[in-house]
Amino acid sequence: MKKIVGLIGGGVIGCGWAARFLLNGWDVQMCDPDPDTPKKVDRSLINARQSLPSISDYRLPTEGQISFYRNISDAVAGVSWIQESVPEHLDVKQAVISEIQSTSNQVIGSSTSGFKPSDLQQCADDPSRIVVTHPFNPVYLLPLVELVTNDATSQEIIQHAMSVIDDVRMYALHLTKEIEAHLADRLLEAVWREALWLVKDKVATTQQVDDAIQFGFGLRWAQMGIFETYRIAGGEAGIRHFLSQFGPALALPWTKLMDAPKLDKNLVSLLSNQLEAQSGHHSVLELEQIRDRNLVGIMRQLKANDWGVGRWLNSHDADEKRKRGLIKSLDQISDLSVPILALDQVVPLTWTDYNGHMTESRYLDVFGKATDRFMEIIGCDKDYIAEGFSYFTTESHIRHLREVKAGQSITINTQLLLGEGKKLHLFHRCYQEEDLVATGEHFLLHVSLKTRRSSPPSEDMLLALERITQAHRFLIYPDGAGAGICKPIMTAHYRD
Amino acid sequence: MKKIVGLIGGGVIGCGWAARFLLNGWDVQMCDPDPDTPKKVDRSLINARQSLPSISDYRLPTEGQISFYRNISDAVAGVSWIQESVPEHLDVKQAVISEIQSTSNQVIGSSTSGFKPSDLQQCADDPSRIVVTHPFNPVYLLPLVELVTNDATSQEIIQHAMSVIDDVRMYALHLTKEIEAHLADRLLEAVWREALWLVKDKVATTQQVDDAIQFGFGLRWAQMGIFETYRIAGGEAGIRHFLSQFGPALALPWTKLMDAPKLDKNLVSLLSNQLEAQSGHHSVLELEQIRDRNLVGIMRQLKANDWGVGRWLNSHDADEKRKRGLIKSLDQISDLSVPILALDQVVPLTWTDYNGHMTESRYLDVFGKATDRFMEIIGCDKDYIAEGFSYFTTESHIRHLREVKAGQSITINTQLLLGEGKKLHLFHRCYQEEDLVATGEHFLLHVSLKTRRSSPPSEDMLLALERITQAHRFLIYPDGAGAGICKPIMTAHYRD
Numbered sequence: 002m003k004k005i006v007g008l009i010g011g012g013v014i015g016c017g018w019a020a021r022f023l024l025n026g027w028d029v030q031m032c033d034p035d036p037d038t039p040k041k042v043d044r045s046l047i048n049a050r051q052s053l054p055s056i057s058d059y060r061l062p063t064e065g066q067i068s069f070y071r072n073i074s075d076a077v078a079g080v081s082w083i084q085e086s087v088p089e090h091l092d093v094k095q096a097v098i099s100e101i102q103s104t105s106n107q108v109i110g111s112s113t114s115g116f117k118p119s120d121l122q123q124c125a126d127d128p129s130r131i132v133v134t135h136p137f138n139p140v141y142l143l144p145l146v147e148l149v150t151n152d153a154t155s156q157e158i159i160q161h162a163m164s165v166i167d168d169v170r171m172y173a174l175h176l177t178k179e180i181e182a183h184l185a186d187r188l189l190e191a192v193w194r195e196a197l198w199l200v201k202d203k204v205a206t207t208q209q210v211d212d213a214i215q216f217g218f219g220l221r222w223a224q225m226g227i228f229e230t231y232r233i234a235g236g237e238a239g240i241r242h243f244l245s246q247f248g249p250a251l252a253l254p255w256t257k258l259m260d261a262p263k264l265d266k267n268l269v270s271l272l273s274n275q276l277e278a279q280s281g282h283h284s285v286l287e288l289e290q291i292r293d294r295n296l297v298g299i300m301r302q303l304k305a306n307d308w309g310v311g312r313w314l315n316s317h318d319a320d321e322k323r324k325r326g327l328i329k330s331l332d333q334i335s336d337l338s339v340p341i342l343a344l345d346q347v348v349p350l351t352w353t354d355y356n357g358h359m360t361e362s363r364y365l366d367v368f369g370k371a372t373d374r375f376m377e378i379i380g381c382d383k384d385y386i387a388e389g390f391s392y393f394t395t396e397s398h399i400r401h402l403r404e405v406k407a408g409q410s411i412t413i414n415t416q417l418l419l420g421e422g423k424k425l426h427l428f429h430r431c432y433q434e435e436d437l438v439a440t441g442e443h444f445l446l447h448v449s450l451k452t453r454r455s456s457p458p459s460e461d462m463l464l465a466l467e468r469i470t471q472a473h474r475f476l477i478y479p480d481g482a483g484a485g486i487c488k489p490i491m492t493a494h495y496r497d
Numbered sequence: 498m499k500k501i502v503g504l505i506g507g508g509v510i511g512c513g514w515a516a517r518f519l520l521n522g523w524d525v526q527m528c529d530p531d532p533d534t535p536k537k538v539d540r541s542l543i544n545a546r547q548s549l550p551s552i553s554d555y556r557l558p559t560e561g562q563i564s565f566y567r568n569i570s571d572a573v574a575g576v577s578w579i580q581e582s583v584p585e586h587l588d589v590k591q592a593v594i595s596e597i598q599s600t601s602n603q604v605i606g607s608s609t610s611g612f613k614p615s616d617l618q619q620c621a622d623d624p625s626r627i628v629v630t631h632p633f634n635p636v637y638l639l640p641l642v643e644l645v646t647n648d649a650t651s652q653e654i655i656q657h658a659m660s661v662i663d664d665v666r667m668y669a670l671h672l673t674k675e676i677e678a679h680l681a682d683r684l685l686e687a688v689w690r691e692a693l694w695l696v697k698d699k700v701a702t703t704q705q706v707d708d709a710i711q712f713g714f715g716l717r718w719a720q721m722g723i724f725e726t727y728r729i730a731g732g733e734a735g736i737r738h739f740l741s742q743f744g745p746a747l748a749l750p751w752t753k754l755m756d757a758p759k760l761d762k763n764l765v766s767l768l769s770n771q772l773e774a775q776s777g778h779h780s781v782l783e784l785e786q787i788r789d790r791n792l793v794g795i796m797r798q799l800k801a802n803d804w805g806v807g808r809w810l811n812s813h814d815a816d817e818k819r820k821r822g823l824i825k826s827l828d829q830i831s832d833l834s835v836p837i838l839a840l841d842q843v844v845p846l847t848w849t850d851y852n853g854h855m856t857e858s859r860y861l862d863v864f865g866k867a868t869d870r871f872m873e874i875i876g877c878d879k880d881y882i883a884e885g886f887s888y889f890t891t892e893s894h895i896r897h898l899r900e901v902k903a904g905q906s907i908t909i910n911t912q913l914l915l916g917e918g919k920k921l922h923l924f925h926r927c928y929q930e931e932d933l934v935a936t937g938e939h940f941l942l943h944v945s946l947k948t949r950r951s952s953p954p955s956e957d958m959l960l961a962l963e964r965i966t967q968a969h970r971f972l973i974y975p976d977g978a979g980a981g982i983c984k985p986i987m988t989a990h991y992r993d
Contacts (some may be wrong), residue, residue, distance in 0.1 A: 002976075005778065012888055013731075014731060016887065018632070034931035037512055037761050044616060088742075089742070108686050113798070116500055137713045137714065138729075138730045143712075143716060143717070144712050144713075145708075145709065145712040145713035147709070172708070172712045174705060174709055174712070176700065176705070178699060178700045180696075180698075183693060184700065184701050184706065184709045185710070185713050185714060186704065187695065187707075188688045188692060188693050188709070188714075189714060189723075189796070190691075190692050190724055191687035191688055191690070191691045192684045193686055193723060194728075195683050195687045196684060196685050196689070196723050196724065200724075201685065202674075202676075202857070203674060204672065204674045204676055205672060205680050207722075207724040207725075208657055208670070209670060209680065209682065209722065210684075210720065210722055210724060211671055211721065211722020211724050211725065212668070212679040212724040213643070213670055213680045213684070213722070214640065214667045214681070214684070214718050214723060215718060215719065215720060215721060215722050215805045215806060216639075216640050216641040216670070216805075216806050216809075217639055217640075217641035217681050218633065218681060218684075218718070219634045219715070219718030219719045219720070219722070219794070220639060220684060220719050220792055220795055220796065220806065221639070221720070222710050222711060222714070222718055222719070223711065223715045223716050223719035223791075223795055224711060224715070224716030224788065224791035224792070225707065225711060225784075225788060225791075226703075226706055226707020226708065226709070226710040226711050226715070227685075227688055227692050227706065227707065227710060228692065228696075228703040228706060228707050228771075228772055228775070229703075229707050229770070229772070229775065229776055229784070230634075230783070230788075231689075232781070233781055233784050233788060234509060235509075235781075239666060240769055240772050241765060244765055244768070245586070246584075269737060269740055269820050272724070272736055272740070272862060273736055275724075276724055276725070276736050279724070279725065280725055280728070285728070285729055285731075288725070288728070288729050288730055289720075291802075291804060292717070292720065292726075292729060293797065294802055295719075295720040295721075295798075295802055295804055295805075296716055296717070296720070297578075298799070298801065298802055299716055299719055299720065299795050299798055299799075300716065300790070301798075302794035302795055302798045303794070303795075304790065304795075304845065305794065306787075306790055306791055306794055306847070308710050308787060308790075309711045309712075309791075309792055310711060310716065313712075315872065317793075332738050337978070339562070342782055343928060349694065350657075351801065351802070352796070354519070355882055355887070356807045356882075356887050356889065357946070360865065361861055361890050361893065362858050362859070362861040362863050362865050364609075365857055365860070365861040365893075365895075366858035366859040368639055369856065369857050371580075373594055379528070383851075383962075386851055386852075391851070391852050392854065393897070393900075394857050394897055395896065395897050396894070396895065396896050396897065397857065397894070397895045398859075398892070398893070398894045398895075398981070398982050399861075399893045399894075400891065400892050401891050401892065401893075403888065404631055404889075404949065407698050429980050438986055442982050443982075448818075450852065450853070453900065465944075481732040481934035482981075483981040483982060484981045484983070485894070485978075485979040485980045485981040486892050486894050486922070486938050486939075486940050486979060487979070
């Protein structure tokens, strides 16, 4: 069944939602009076298409379709979620909600960064169907959504909201005690006021404030929050020690706190001029793409470390791969007589090099992942490795036949050339659609992780290898297998 | 000349400084009344040795020596920098400074997170030699140092402080207008108060506050600060638009602001229990090592993207490699008759896999870097690539002979097997000390980046290749070169 969302409001946040839903396979019905809305969505889509698929190790669903409407009633017809992202004025939001509820009884998630659900529920026909689902810029890439509900919200509606957030692969932070500005924006608001004062008082420039963040605590906060960071900062004595040491400073009026600097012409000019000096040589679009590339890289690194947002992304990936049959046991593989599908994913935008294509070490990275997949199939999984046995690669031969670019999909299948005793000889083919782009031939030895020497595999593993050997023995021996580099294979696309 | 630092105070910050200075080749003279100080330094060193070398693409200098003293006067004798990290009480700090100045006229950097230089200078014999050099935890790994000076500080002393900070590879954020808590801690203090309120008021748990950070704005702040982030969030209209849209909210009392929650028994227990539930299954030491692994990964990713802290680290690396002769032009290589030294670095702790050793794709990564180095030597550098020409790898053959672990140093040297016309055939040997751990054989074609087809190199490049060919023709043809995987080479260490 086609999933359709109604988006009311097409600013930076609304356009971010559009890209987020479309790339996750939803159709989007959008309503905004600005005739430039389609252009703005396009701009958001350009960035999103480059970055969002890069954080998943599987292909995203086929992109949805977007249509634009002048009337709210048309935009919300037949949808299974409504997301409101109109300007941050309570009367405007209430009027929009009222208009939506006169024509639809679907749940409305509001992108409000400041108002409580109860503020939005005032004067509404059906308060129970109004929740806050507050995202963060860039909406198409950052996972966080604050889901704020109150006593008017039923469990059923909470579940519905959770499932929509999950379906667009976002992380629902569910708050049941509503306050103005929810959670994250209260923290941000505090920093924002203080940062404005520092610049206004000429203590620091915007560049210095930004450097203090990105060379210091910003690096910590990409992977742990403030509490966990301080728990560690207390050393072995933990948070109690930290609190006793730094608690007294809370009584000092260090921050400017209650005062808010007036955003008069002078302060706006000061900020604007300093930011121009800081990064004016980049356009906003360039900065967006730099930011997204960094976000992709950081999130992928946290995936590699299986921590925080990376751990969460990994568990999402595993669920998705299971659904798509990319994680199957030997018994679940329906046709063993063809090479085994081991990988099906997009080339992340952080995997390219100065030549503008996927860099060579990433081929060995994906071939290594395909080898891991094969090993899981024969029973060399986490448990087996924990028992002290594994396979070590002793040789690899990679042939590059064509280029692949970031954002293109690649698949890898695996043919067993030899699986006897300690020896394992694999041949991976990497395709971009129909084109063979690279091959990876690998020789591995079964080892004991204690002695770090070769050792015989378990009986079960030998039986599994024998089954695959029997199934693969009628496959053609691959072109290029066993060849050395002395006689280069002259089929590479860019050879003349 | 041996560089020596005197460290007064051996808490978490002082021990972090000790590790930072030692790993950058300084000798450390440390003074702290706690007899456990040597143990605490050891603990900090364990973490630092695992992580700090991982963010540089060259070997750090030989580690310095540490000695412990009971008297301040002994600890500061003959040093070229004094770092004070005693508890955060003004009278204690002033007394320590006074004692130091009674015996030494070296510059004192204070790790204070709250006091201004002028606070510390009160009652001092020589106010001109007291500055704030405020680091961030973990001091051995995070680059930021707030250097705060005032009118009492001469240019000469500022330069001296800058050069010490630079020498331990930290980033000096120089503030000349002193205020309590400098810059970063004012921002942190604001967040910290607000976060405590959120937990105390039961709006959120510590886990939820931390999730709001690490799934949201924490990812942004690892690579851009608050001003740059908001400039982008305004879309093409930039910061002025953002300020006009979100400025009015500054007038609202969203944050708790002036109030500070009292850290009574109840609140301390609440925080402590929630943190126990959040990450109590990890010890503090485990969390420190997880954090450091993440920090290394994030900083290395930003290096790969050449942005922010990564851009700064890259420029540091380049300076250092130039100093060590790792970046030389063809003419500067003194002995061309031996394979060319292309790489000399430590295996970062983010490069290992579940088998506990450097993962296979990283071999191709370092061999790729060695190939890049060779290409630079023959003139295929950034400018040449910008003109539209490059080399593409068409085949690689890697042999793994021994294991390498994170933290071990590896070197790679490169032998030219063939450099004729469009063809380039390279053989890299990767050593861990004296042991050959892996070889990489690579066949490349010179290409036009416009047509993406093979094309002849420039005349200059052919001449350079000819020079190396003549020099390398007497080298032994490498064992294993040209071999296919069919006949595995039986010299791998873990083969029996």
